[in-house]
Each structure stands twice: as structure tokens, then as C-alpha cells.
Amino acid sequence: MADINSLRNNGAGFGVIACHDGSLIKFNITGKPAGGYDVNEQNVQQLIDHYDIDEKLFDAYKTRLGVSVERLA
Numbered sequence: 001m002a003d004i005n006s007l008r009n010n011g012a013g014f015g016v017i018a019c020h021d022g023s024l025i026k027f028n029i030t031g032k033p034a035g036g037y038d039v040n041e042q043n044v045q046q047l048i049d050h051y052d053i054d055e056k057l058f059d060a061y062k063t064r065l066g067v068s069v070e071r072l073a
Helices: 002-010 041-050 055-065
Strands: 015-018 024-029 067-071
Touching: 002 015, 002 024, 041 055, 055 067
Parallel strands: none
Antiparallel strands: 015 024, 024 067
């Protein structure tokens, strides 16, 4: 969540997160959050609780939060 907000605030094109398991996640802003959604801890946690960490969660980030997420490795 903090990384996403940092992109929005600084106008960066994309960000990469190196996870503790060695995987790499690339994310970029694709639009504004859908009505009723903000990129905040509560909304992000609701999506995580509702979806497994897989492509369905990444799709929800894109449609609800305006953030494209891609697993690189």
C-alpha cells in the first residue's frame, strides 16, 4: 500500500518489490481507484482477505484500486 501511494505521489512509472521468498512483483498505476475505493490499509486488506494471492487478487487491484500488478519471478 505504501509503495502504491508513493508511486501516485511521486509520478513514477512503476515500482518493483523484492519479496522475502525471492519473488519479484512489478506494479504500476493504470488509473484512479473505482468509486468507493481508496488505496488504504482497510481496502487492501479486504481484497487480500477475499482473494487468494493469485491472479484474481491482481485483477481486483487493477479494477478496484487502479493498480496493475505482475509477478516477474
